[in-house]
Amino acid sequence: MSLGNILHVFWTQWPWLIAGALVGFWLVPFGRMIPSKVLRGAQVQLHEWLGPGGGLEQPVSFGRRLWVPVVNASLWGYAAAAFTSATFWAVLLWACLSSTLVLLALIDWDTTLLPDLVVLPLGIVGMVSSYAGFTSHTLLVSTVSAAVVFGLLGGLAWAFQRIKGVSGVGGGDLKLLAALATWYGVIGVFYVVLLGSVVTVIWHLVWRRFKGFDPQAEWPFGPALVLAALVWLVGSLYPLLG
Template sequence: MTGSPLADAALAGIFGLLVGSFLNVVIHRLPKMLERQWTVECTQYAQDAGLLPLTAAPGDAPQAFNLWTPRSRCPSCGHGVRWYENIPLLSWLALRGRCSACKAFIGWRYPLVELATGALFFACAQRWGWSATTAAWCAFCAALLALTAIDWDTTLLPDDITLPLLWGGLLAAVAGWTSVGPNDAVIGAAAGYLSLWVVYWGFKLATGKEGMGYGDFKLFAALGAWFGWQALVPIILLASVIGAVTGIAMKLASSLREGKYVPFGPFLAGGGFAALLWGPQRIMQAALAVLGLS
């Protein structure tokens, strides 16, 4: 766009910082929005069934809460974040990671998500230039980053992100924006979903417990759509190895959350990022090296 590949990549990186700022909102608010929606639906169902009284007065409506409303506030003191306090990365550094009003610490995740998004957008633009392919892979990275953080926090992989990610991979293959052909993308999506579905039911029948959620099936299907069925084994192998190592480390450090579980979605996403940056063959070699099989 500017005539200089490095300058184009830098512009994409700056845009990525802005997108990363928005992703922080998505990560924080989308799970809360889903919880509110589920509460309303359960209450409505109970009222329709006569299990709960109709307590809401006519005209009552819950306060709007979505990705745009209300404006961002400090969770400690309620201070409204001004526009100049919301500049990606720079504002966090200028404020030294603290609220300008109450001086409460602002988590490291906010600048890290912004920085990671900017770096991934930069890498995509540097690799593919200013093109539809770059736009497609930038959207892929943004969705995967949001899913990673949401799943780690809540063990939820919202359909609002996984399903568009799946369909986006299939459409990108049809449009020729990825190196994966439409047939490989469709087979990859189906194989990704069914493989974890079989593992889920096998584990449940054998133990009576659920080893993963349906969101993991959909996320793996989406990765199959973006990378093709050939990449599924390297991705799942790397995700399993890293997940097992992380789980063992957290157990030894007594940092496992209640229920003694570690969400699998972030490790699947990590396999997806690795496949994007280094390719399925190299991550297969890395996973085998960790297992001592190479």
């Protein structure tokens, strides 16, 4: 498909683009409201959870208020263009998946936190979508995939911690990968982990070199996983554009 055809397809999906932009506009404040609620509910000081984004006490940059709606609108338009012959609900589900991933990336970047409040519903909706036929596998495969990913990667993380004495993958990352398995299956998630690992190493090195890094901040794995998951999503839907 040529660039001209892609642009034409996107132009014909302008309602989804507008809806995606509006949802993206609200993802920015939600990216602060949700972790603030979670941390306050746990009676934890906000400044104790600090990621490369500066934590929850830093003001939201103008750039974020701009790029998040643009990216989210593009993802919604892309999903609508790929599922032209599908039902409204199929498009909405995959569009909401992409928005949820963007939201999790924002939260993790600021706080290194992947809240169960967002991650667990992502997995539940993935299983429901599989049952309804909106994914490429059945509910049984979706459920087993989540269990296999969580058990296998969790076991490897436990072994790494026993050997090295440090955590290789956080619990939130494991839950996110298990949730993604309900949508992508085991093979898809392993590709996401592979790509995400490469991305996070390069991202970390570049960020430290050009932006500096607060010594009290931790480097989150979630944003790289989200980027890899979105790349996998875009790639898997590309053949459907026709």
